[in-house]
Structure formats: structure tokens, C-alpha cells
Amino acid sequence: MRGGDGWNGDLNELVSRPELPMAVAVVAALRAGQLALRRRRSPGAPAFAVTMFAMAVWAACEGFEAGSITRTAKLFWSDLVFVPVGIGPVALLQFSAAFTHRPRWRRDGVIAGLSLLPLFTALMAACNSWHGWIWPSVTYVATPRPHLDHSNGWLFVAFAAYSYALCGLAVSWLLAFARRSPAPYRQQGWLLAAAGAAPCLGTLLYLLNVSPWPGIDLGPLGGGLSGLLAAYSLTRYRCLDLVPLARDALLAQLPEAVLAFDGSGRLIDVNRNAQRLFGAQARLGEAASALLGDWPELHAQWREAPAVSTDVARPGAVSAWFAVTASPLDDGDGRSGRLLVLRDVTATREAAEERRQLERALQEAHHLESLGILAGGLAHDFNNLHTVVMGHLELLMSHLDPHSSAHDSAERAFKATCSAAALTAEMLAYAGAAQYHTAPADLAAFVRCRVALLGSVVSGGIELRLELSEPVPAVNVDDSSLQHVLLHLVTNAREALGETPRALSDTPGGVVVGVRTVELGRGELDAAENGADLPAGPYVELSVADDGPGMDAETRARMFHPFFSTRFLGRGLGLAAVLGIVKAHGGAIDVRSAPGQGTRLAIWLPVAGATAGSPAGLTAGSPPPA
Numbered sequence: 001m002r003g004g005d006g007w008n009g010d011l012n013e014l015v016s017r018p019e020l021p022m023a024v025a026v027v028a029a030l031r032a033g034q035l036a037l038r039r040r041r042s043p044g045a046p047a048f049a050v051t052m053f054a055m056a057v058w059a060a061c062e063g064f065e066a067g068s069i070t071r072t073a074k075l076f077w078s079d080l081v082f083v084p085v086g087i088g089p090v091a092l093l094q095f096s097a098a099f100t101h102r103p104r105w106r107r108d109g110v111i112a113g114l115s116l117l118p119l120f121t122a123l124m125a126a127c128n129s130w131h132g133w134i135w136p137s138v139t140y141v142a143t144p145r146p147h148l149d150h151s152n153g154w155l156f157v158a159f160a161a162y163s164y165a166l167c168g169l170a171v172s173w174l175l176a177f178a179r180r181s182p183a184p185y186r187q188q189g190w191l192l193a194a195a196g197a198a199p200c201l202g203t204l205l206y207l208l209n210v211s212p213w214p215g216i217d218l219g220p221l222g223g224g225l226s227g228l229l230a231a232y233s234l235t236r237y238r239c240l241d242l243v244p245l246a247r248d249a250l251l252a253q254l255p256e257a258v259l260a261f262d263g264s265g266r267l268i269d270v271n272r273n274a275q276r277l278f279g280a281q282a283r284l285g286e287a288a289s290a291l292l293g294d295w296p297e298l299h300a301q302w303r304e305a306p307a308v309s310t311d312v313a314r315p316g317a318v319s320a321w322f323a324v325t326a327s328p329l330d331d332g333d334g335r336s337g338r339l340l341v342l343r344d345v346t347a348t349r350e351a352a353e354e355r356r357q358l359e360r361a362l363q364e365a366h367h368l369e370s371l372g373i374l375a376g377g378l379a380h381d382f383n384n385l386h387t388v389v390m391g392h393l394e395l396l397m398s399h400l401d402p403h404s405s406a407h408d409s410a411e412r413a414f415k416a417t418c419s420a421a422a423l424t425a426e427m428l429a430y431a432g433a434a435q436y437h438t439a440p441a442d443l444a445a446f447v448r449c450r451v452a453l454l455g456s457v458v459s460g461g462i463e464l465r466l467e468l469s470e471p472v473p474a475v476n477v478d479d480s481s482l483q484h485v486l487l488h489l490v491t492n493a494r495e496a497l498g499e500t501p502r503a504l505s506d507t508p509g510g511v512v513v514g515v516r517t518v519e520l521g522r523g524e525l526d527a528a529e530n531g532a533d534l535p536a537g538p539y540v541e542l543s544v545a546d547d548g549p550g551m552d553a554e555t556r557a558r559m560f561h562p563f564f565s566t567r568f569l570g571r572g573l574g575l576a577a578v579l580g581i582v583k584a585h586g587g588a589i590d591v592r593s594a595p596g597q598g599t600r601l602a603i604w605l606p607v608a609g610a611t612a613g614s615p616a617g618l619t620a621g622s623p624p625p626a
Contacts, residue, residue, distance in 0.1 A: 022063030025224025029056035032230040044098030047091050052230060054088035055199065059220030066147075071140040074148050081217070082125040082134075086118025086159075089166035092196055096170035099192065100177045114166070121159040134159075160207070164200060171196045180269075195229040198222035257322075257342040260329055261288050268337065277342065288338075298324060298340075321349050390414060438585075440474035440608045441482075443542050444515045450483065454513065457487060458494050463510030472517050473607040475540050481581050486513075488578055489544040489601055496548030496599060514543045520604060524590070528604065529560060529579060531588035538607050539587075545600040551593040559591070 033052030039045045058081060065077035093114065097105035104110070121134070128134045133155035141149050152160075171193050178189025202222030257274035261267055265288040275282045281291050292299040322342040329337035393414040400407040447454075447468060458464040493511045518541045525531035551559065560579045582589055586606050593599035 018066040019063045021221055021224070022059045022066065025059035025220050026056045026063070028224040028228050028231070029053070029059060029226070032226070032228075035231055044095045047094035047098060048230070050091040051088055051095055052226075054084040054091060055220065055224070055226060057084035058088065058199075059224060062217055062220045066145075069146055071148070074140075074146070075138065078148060078150075079125045079128065082118075082122040082159075085163065086115075086122050088199070089163045089170075090114050090118060093166045093170045096173045096192075096196070100173045102173070117159060117162050121155060124155055160203075167196060167200045171200075191229050195226035198225045198229070255343070259291075259340040259342075260337060261340070262337045265289065265338075267291060274342070320344070321346050438476045438478050441477050441479065442472065442474055443477075443540050443605070444468040444470045444472050446477075446479070446482065447486070447513055447515055447542070450486065453487070454490050457490050458511050462494060462497055464490075465510055465512045467512055467514035467516075469514075469516040472515055472540050473538065475585075475605040476608050477585060477605065481585075485578050485581055485603065486542070486544075488575070492575075493544050493546035493548070493599070496546050498548070510547075512543075512545045514541070514545070516541050516543075518604065525588060525604075528588040528590040530583050531590075531604070534586070534588055534604075534606070539604040540607060541602050541604055543600060543602040545598065547598040550595045550597045550599055552595050556591060556593060560589075 029052045033049045033056065036045050036049035036052060040049070061077045061081045061084065065074050065081075068074045068077060090111065094106060094111065097103075124131070125134055133153045135150045135156065136153045137151045139149040141147050150156075174189050174193035174196060178187075178193060199220070199222035202218035202220070206217040254271060254273065257277045258269070258271045259267060259274050259278075259282070260269035267282070267286045267288070270278075270282050278291060289299070321344075323345045325341045325343075327339050327341075329339040393410055397407055397410045397414065400410060447466065451464070451466065455464055490511060490513065497511070518539050520531075520536055520539050522536050525534050525536060560575050579589060582603055582605075588604045590602040590604065591599070592602075
């Protein structure tokens, strides 16, 4: 058992021989460098290994200098120190840049630039006796232990400041990373920041002349402590196996808006997309109730557990939707926070709505096509039956007394059969199966010749006005069918006005029938009924306008459906038959209407001789439908 003097003697021996602590520092730094090399495929591992090996060489140089006796030997080791001391800060900065994901600092050109001053200083140290830029004077002191007393020159001061700047920058990155990272990255950051700062603190003590060994730099002992901390971080926290992306780089690249709240409902993190979305209120420390106050749906659900996924509309936006995921968040201090991720799904919802509309339009087209086939088949059969019934009724009436009740009943049956035949003709027109007698016609003259007939339809104090541009090119039409279309449109316009018509914008109220020549482009035809397959070019327009109540979008969508009417009692196929006739003539119908702005229907017919669509049922010389 040792006595007190024995322990004191060993302690004094340890203090008087700095080679031993330096040897321990060498072993610790080498071990940390070895562990880093095993993970050399990890980002930053090679730079970390170089840093640790530089620490080991630095400690070895200081140990050999402390153990040397002669002035020449001590000068050799003190000059050699500038090689590892120059490499260490640059390597440490490269490791910190890799660990905190700062790729710009790891470019070859940047590394070469950062290495210029350390390389120049190491070269100048080898020939310091010629210029004295590093140490203007070096004094050999023999007691109490042999050591060198250096006076520092301008290059030494510049190199020391530069090295401290590199180490300080590297440590600041690690500290910033540790402060904002969750476990286990937070512990990694603190340990690695301490490992980077330890050698700097040791050298600072040496420069302040508080070293227990005169002339011996304590920085290598800090390097040994760095090796121990690094080894612990490598084995305990696997810091080089779990190198994370820096938070700023990761969140900045996310297309979503990200908000993180702590257990008390305060905003603790936010990315740039969230700041753009929420504006100036998206600042750290803001209460969730204030930040989400304008988002009632989001504010009502963000606290629900364990997780919520829903779509919310952006307040004040015409059409802006976000898919929101709200999930629990462990803030690392045992409190349950909340993480909100908002992804803009406006385009997705609009595309889905457009797809639904296209599907409905396709279903509607299939439905109307099926109705057309049914109507065409029924119309042909009914037409044959009507012909038989009408023939027998005419024969029966010829054998009856014109003044008898039987003749009167037969006549009423004949008229009803004629009305049914007219409906059959509309069904054939709707199905596109009717045959028309066509001939070139001047639409302006066509309308002018029928002004008396149109005037009988427009009555009750409502004005009928004609706006006819003459001359207009001829169009191929069936007179009776076109008359049916014109009368139907004028009748609809008259009924839309009711008993108290409103005046048109700058003219007296009434019904306006117009004819003019128009040059139609692709966009106008695509927006019209049956215009998508027609070529752009010149057309003759027959229009009927009124200043009635107009139609909303829902009514406009159904106006060409068979038997659809806004009145309680409709009459026949209505505009569906009109559309069938216009289709058969290779034309299109343009509708302009809005609530409170009246209605204008324009029929566009191709100029005779111009290339149009492929109208069905147009034959010259065939009899018109019954």
C-alpha cells in the first residue's frame, strides 16, 4: 500500500512529464480516426478521420518536443506541428459541412482555397530562421524543464486567427444543428460540437500562458478529449451512420406547407411554403389559435388524435383546396406537439371535377344517342301506322253525312292523327332520320316573306323587329323544316317575355329576328351545339333574341333534351327537334343567355357550295315529312 508521499510523487511525476498525457491523446485520436474509417462510405466520414489523425500527429509532435533535450530537436518538432495544425481546421470544417448538409463548402475549389494559408504557413515554418515571419526570436530555456520561448510574428498571428475562424465556423454549424434537431441527432450535435471546440480551448490556454508545462501547447490534450467524445458518439449514437440532411435543406425542398406546434400550441417550426401560405402570422412562437383562426375547418381538427387527414378550402380563395395531415409530434422533451402538413390539391380536385363532367357529358351523349335510335325506330313505325289510320279515316268520312255526329267524330280523330304525324316528324328530325327537300335559299328573303306569320305569333303589344343584312349568300335548306324551326324559336322568345316585356339595352323591347353573314373560327364552333365537327369559315346566321328573364347554367344544359320545357306544359320535342333539323342541314346552334340578360339563339348554316359537315337526310327532290 502506498503512502501519501507515494501518491504525491506519482502525481508530481505525471505533471512533470507531459509526454504521458500526450501519448494518451494520440491513442484516443487514433482510435476515433479508426472508427471513422470503418464508416468511410458515410458522408463526412473521411474528413472526420483526417481530423482525428491530424489531432494524433499534433499530440505526437508536442509529446516528442516535450521529451527532447536539445534546442535543435525541439525546433524540429515545433516546426513540424504546423502540418497537422493546418490540416485539422480545414478537415473539421469539411466534416461539419457534410454533417449539416452544406454542399457548397465541400467543392474542390473551396477546399483548395481554404488550404492555401495553412500550406503557406507550414512551408514558411520550415525556413523560419531565414525570415522570422512566424517566430522572430526563439529562446532556449533550460529550467525548470527544457523548453522553447517563442515570440509570435505576424504570420503566426494570422494563421492562429484563421484556424480559430475555421474551427469556430464548424462548431457554430454543429451547435445550430443540435439546437433545432430532435433526438438522437441533438445528442450527436452537442458531442461533435464539444469535440471540435476542445482543441481550440486547449490552445487558447497555451496562448494565455496558463499551461502547467512551459512551452507545451495544451491543444493536443483537447484533441485527445475530442477523440474520446468522438469515439463515444460513433459507438453510442452512430453519428456517421445516421448523418441527417440539414433541416433547412430538407424542408425547403418540400412542396407541402409544414407547421410544427409544441405541447402548448405554440409554433416551433415552419418552412417557406407555410410562410407564403399563412403570411406574416407564420412566425415562431405564434399561438395555433391565432395562426389557424381564419381556417375554421383546420382549427377544429388539428388537435384530434392520433391523426387526421382531410381536405380543407383556403379562406377567401375562389377555388383553393389543401389536403391536410395532422399527426402527433414528440418534441423530444416528453410533450406531445402537433405536426401539420398541407398539400395543395386544387389542381387535382379541378382535374377530378373536369373528369366527372366529361364522364357525365359522355353518359349524356350515350343517353341521347340511345334516345335518338329509339325515336327513329318508333317514328318510322308510327308513321306507317298513321298513314293507314289517316287513309281509313278519310275513306270513312267520305261515306258519312258531313252534318252527322259520326262525321264530326271521324274528323276530330283525323286531326288528332295529323298532330301525331307532326310529332312523328319531330321524332324523325331529332333522330336525324328525316328526309328533306332542299334547295338554295336566301334567308333574309325567307324571313321577310314570313313576317306576317311571325307577327301573328308575336302579339300582345310586343314588338317584332327584323335586322336583315342583305344580300347574304344562299344556303341549302328545306323550306318547311326551316319554317318550323323559325316559328318554334320565335314562339319560345315570345313566351319568355310574358305579359310585361323588358326593353333591350338600347332599343325598345320585343323579339328580334336577324340574318347576317359571319366568319366563324374554331373556338366559336367548338362552343356551339354540333359545331365541334364543322370547319371554320363563312356561315349564314339566323338569330332570334328576346329580353326575357334568360336562363341559368342548369337550364341551358338541359334545353336540348327531348320534351324539356320550363313551362308547366311542354309541346313536343321542342328544341331537341330543332337541333335535329339543324344537324341534318350541317349547321350548329349558338346559345347566349344569362339570368336577367335575355336569350339569343343563333343558327349557323353553311354557305351553299362551301364544305361543311356531313348532314344526314338532305336529298334534293324528296318529299317533305308529313
